[in-house]
Amino acid sequence: MIKQVSILSIFLLLISCSKNPVGPDNPPKGMVYVKGGTFIMGDIWGGGTFNETPTHEVTVSSFYIGKYEVSHAEYIKFLNILNLPSDGFYNGNKIIGINDKDCAISHNGLLFHFDSSYYANDEQCPVTFVTWYGACEYCNWLSQKEGLEEAYTISSDSVKCDWEANGYRLPTEAEWEYAARSGGRDDRKWSGTNIESDLDNFCWYASTTDIDEDGRGDKSFPVGTKQPNDLGIYDMSGNVLEWCWDWCVPYPSSSQTNPRGPDSGNYRVWRSSNWRDNACDCRTTSRNGRPPLLSIKSLGFRIARPK
Numbered sequence: 462m463i464k465q466v467s468i469l470s471i472f473l474l475l476i477s478c479s480k481n482p483v484g485p486d487n488p489p490k491g492m493v494y495v496k497g498g499t500f501i502m503g504d505i506w507g508g509g510t511f512n513e514t515p516t517h518e519v520t521v522s523s524f525y526i527g528k529y530e531v532s533h534a535e536y537i538k539f540l541n542i543l544n545l546p547s548d549g550f551y552n553g554n555k556i557i558g559i560n561d562k563d564c565a566i567s568h569n570g571l572l573f574h575f576d577s578s579y580y581a582n583d584e585q586c587p588v589t590f591v592t593w594y595g596a597c598e599y600c601n602w603l604s605q606k607e608g609l610e611e612a613y614t615i616s617s618d619s620v621k622c623d624w625e626a627n628g629y630r631l632p633t634e635a636e637w638e639y640a641a642r643s644g645g646r647d648d649r650k651w652s653g654t655n656i657e658s659d660l661d662n663f664c665w666y667a668s669t670t671d672i673d674e675d676g677r678g679d680k681s682f683p684v685g686t687k688q689p690n691d692l693g694i695y696d697m698s699g700n701v702l703e704w705c706w707d708w709c710v711p712y713p714s715s716s717q718t719n720p721r722g723p724d725s726g727n728y729r730v731w732r733s734s735n736w737r738d739n740a741c742d743c744r745t746t747s748r749n750g751r752p753p754l755l756s757i758k759s760l761g762f763r764i765a766r767p768k
Contacts, residue, residue, distance in 0.1 A: 500645025556595030558756030604628025664699035709750025
């Protein structure tokens with residue numbers, strides 16, 4: 462009888478310790494499930510810039526997206542575990558602008574480490590000075606670490622995405638906007654609210670940060686320190702800009718399903734806004750693009766993954 466009870470106890474313990482499969486009710490750690498749907502993408506409110514129009518119908522499939530922007534602490538772990546060279550280059554590309562005087566990541570001859578800068582004084586601040594290639598490399602590393610299929614095949618400046626892979630990748634800009642608008646809602650001009658006077662609760666921007674001599678906000682803040690949007694996602698307005706997958710081109714006028722942009726271009730899309738922006742620039746439809754090798758103090762990223 463004692464033996465039977467012991468075996469039963471072990472069996473129940475194994476069941477209680479087993480991991481539930483990833484799914485809508487059990488998203489990957491640090492991620493939020495976003496149920497797919499159809500929405501009108503672009504500046505539906507007016508007052509935006511020319512590259513936010515024409516508005517057009519977009520359907521996206523369900524996906525997961527990072528609850529937070531990737532932090533300095535997370536990115537430093539990647540740099541050290543992969544044993545990357547101290548110059549910030551990998552696979553033929555610069556992945557982080559480590560030699561910029563304002564970069565908060567340094568190398569001491571053995572390891573990368575956090576080195577507080579004026580613009581990021583906490584290792585939980587979103588990582589910046591990361592190039593678009595550096596964001597893609599992080600996604601592949603995270604996939605490999607968790608035994609998932611790598612989404613990207615990277616060879617120098619050539620990057621191809623396997624959209625059927627179950628690993629991590631950058632969000633498309635359609636996914637990004639759909640998530641920022643809490644599932645494509647028409648009443649979410651900013652991520653989490655449609656009322657400008659409420660924006661301070663959701664966003665690090667010029668109104669909520671210390672002011673520099675130019676009258677603008679002057680630094681980033683640790684991720685997740687403002688309120689999340691309706692889906693539980695933080696900092697999709699303000700804090701830092703975020704790389705997305707797509708090449709930056711004018712919007713089409715026709716309806717689209719899971720748009721991923723053209724196969725080539727000059728600029729990769731960034732979305733969101735940063736701590737220096739005013740309320741108008743923090744809108745969920747705001748978009749721009751820059752060369753994929755760009756690394757600056759106000760540009761980071763968050764990860765995504767297919768359902």
